[in-house]
Amino acid sequence: DGGITQSPKYLFRKEGQNVTLSCEQNLNHDAMYWYRQDPGQGLRLIYYSQIVNDFQKGDIAEGYSVSREKKESFPLTVTSAQKNPTAFYLCASSRGPSYTFGSGTRLTVV
Amino acid sequence: AQRVTQPEKLLSVFKGAPVELKCNYSYSGSPELFWYVQYSRQRLQLLLRHISRESIKGFTADLNKGETSFHLKKPFAQEEDSAMYYCALRAGGGADGLTFGKGTHLIIQP
Secondary structure, rough: OOEEEEEEEEEEOOOOEEEEEEEOOOOOOOOEEEEEOOOOEEEEEEEEEEOOOOOEEEOOOOOOOEEOEOOEEOOOEEOOOOOOOOOEEEEEEEOOOOEEOOOOOEEOOO | OOOEOOOOOEEEEOOOOEEEEEEEEEOOOEEEEEEEEOOOOOOOOEEEEOOOOOOOOOEEOOOOOOOEEEEEOOOOOHHHEEEEEEEEEEEEEHHHOEOOOOOEEEEEEO
16 A cells, blocks of 8 residues: 655654654655645645755755655654744655645654 | 745635635746645645646636636535645646645534
8 A cells, every 4th residue: 555654643852852754655756845834834845855865945944954865765854953843744755746645743842 | 936825714614605715826837736635634635636627526626827816616515525725836847846825724514
């Protein structure tokens, strides 16, 4: 059964710590994306990757980092430089106009 | 840069009444427009694409290039239509992902 898996579902982080969110897909999609979803803000693009070993900043990349060492995986690190990290994070992958979204990770900074 | 505007944060209608969720966009090229829906506790999923010109769950949307709009319509709302609806634009080949509006929370009252 193909799809995107995001883990964990809920994540708590202390201020000043880095944390990495996992995103794995078995759809054989080349492109992968990270979005941040805040109430009243819609989805905003953090980073995207069109192919392995290449990625580009989105609209709100500051305080985040990514890697794309494998086609299936696109982990997102929320660094201590991100001023307001508490949010819902969505991962997606695509082939052409067909996008598939993960179930999301809710990150809370305590 | 492209932009998608959904002017209504919240729309409440009675069951059986017509529904129209507004979406306007700005983009200098020829865009692809989409409507995505997120039901409570479910993943974001595609509702329809302007290229398909199809009706899904009774919803339709027509791309009006003159008015740069892609409004979502349904003649008779049902309670199960209650959800968050996002209009999205894919620009010029889609290399940099989808641009989303801020979303409209649709509530269908019994």
